Amino acid sequence: MLSKLLTSALFAGAVSGLIAGLLQIIFVQPVLLHAELYEGGQLVHFGAQAVSAHPDLPGFDPMRDLLSIVFTMMTYCGYAFILVALMSLAQERGAEVTPRHGIVWGIAGFVAAHFAPGLTLAPEVPGVAAADVGARQIWWFATVISAGVALWLLAFGRGWMLWGVAVILLAAPHLIGAPEPDSFTGPVPPEIAALFAARAFGVGMAAWVILGCFAAYFLDKEQRRVA
Amino acid sequence: MKTEVKAIPASRTTALPALFAVVLGVAVITVTGHLQAETLHDAAHDMRHATGFPCH
Numbered sequence: 452m453l454s455k456l457l458t459s460a461l462f463a464g465a466v467s468g469l470i471a472g473l474l475q476i477i478f479v480q481p482v483l484l485h486a487e488l489y490e491g492g493q494l495v496h497f498g499a500q501a502v503s504a505h506p507d508l509p510g511f512d513p514m515r516d517l518l519s520i521v522f523t524m525m526t527y528c529g530y531a532f533i534l535v536a537l538m539s540l541a542q543e544r545g546a547e548v549t550p551r552h553g554i555v556w557g558i559a560g561f562v563a564a565h566f567a568p569g570l571t572l573a574p575e576v577p578g579v580a581a582a583d584v585g586a587r588q589i590w591w592f593a594t595v596i597s598a599g600v601a602l603w604l605l606a607f608g609r610g611w612m613l614w615g616v617a618v619i620l621l622a623a624p625h626l627i628g629a630p631e632p633d634s635f636t637g638p639v640p641p642e643i644a645a646l647f648a649a650r651a652f653g654v655g656m657a658a659w660v661i662l663g664c665f666a667a668y669f670l671d672k673e674q675r676r677v678a
Numbered sequence: 679m680k681t682e683v684k685a686i687p688a689s690r691t692t693a694l695p696a697l698f699a700v701v702l703g704v705a706v707i708t709v710t711g712h713l714q715a716e717t718l719h720d721a722a723h724d725m726r727h728a729t730g731f732p733c734h
Contacts, residue, residue: 452692452695453694453695453698453699456695456696456699457699457702460699460703472725475724475725475728479724479727479728480724480728483724483727483728515724516724518721518722518724519722519724519725519728522710522721522722522725523725523728523729525706525709525710526706526707526710526711526725526729528703528706529702529703529704529705529706529707529710529711530703530707531703532699532700532702532703532706533699533700533703533704534703535699536695536696536697536699536700536703537696537700539692539695539696540692540693540696543692565729565730568730569730572730572732574727574728574729574730575727575730575732575733575734576727577727577733581732581734584714584732584733584734587732588712588732591731591732647727650728651727651728651729651730652730654728655729655730
């Protein structure tokens, strides 16, 4: 059983991670590189003079971009281990998990691991002011776990009691609030920061849907192969 | 002699492997997305920003 879980997760994570990495290079990286021109001080706004919104950006950097793709694949393998484990638990409880269902699993995974923490701790463009990274990581993990449990309860819980708990778990981290910086010092224009957050969410959702689909597909394939 | 065959509840066959897979997944995400060691941070920098992990 364990080898089936790990094998299917590795396949699903590698494929979706590769696609996620490529999508990030195409859609997110140019925005990030643009922001870094302000982070590094090559471009400055807030002045009397308007700054061109279309500067020359550094292009494709083989080493940097390859590392990003490799780390994205590893991260999505990490997501896949968790997703496939939860899928197999759901199957045991009688739930059907086909690649079609995997789409919904993927959206739920995106909401738990990307959108829920990002709702209050928005995807950060380089250079933003932010609170202590350790405190933000604790809040991030707590929010992801709480949103994950909430979505499980919404999907598989029976009765208003459990659904009520789910709603509380979804809302609580945001009512409590994430660690915030003492002051704003970010040099990056809001237009770039907003585009960055939107692109990060969009690419994340696409990649998670692909991950959900492939996780269900490979899990099913592995289970059939030996059984 | 009567041999008693007990069916192992299905949940036991999956619960442990599933738990192991979850722990492994969390460990991988912690390394790629959260550890602040300088080399790791620099290599994973762009991915961390794009994936919405707290960076820096």
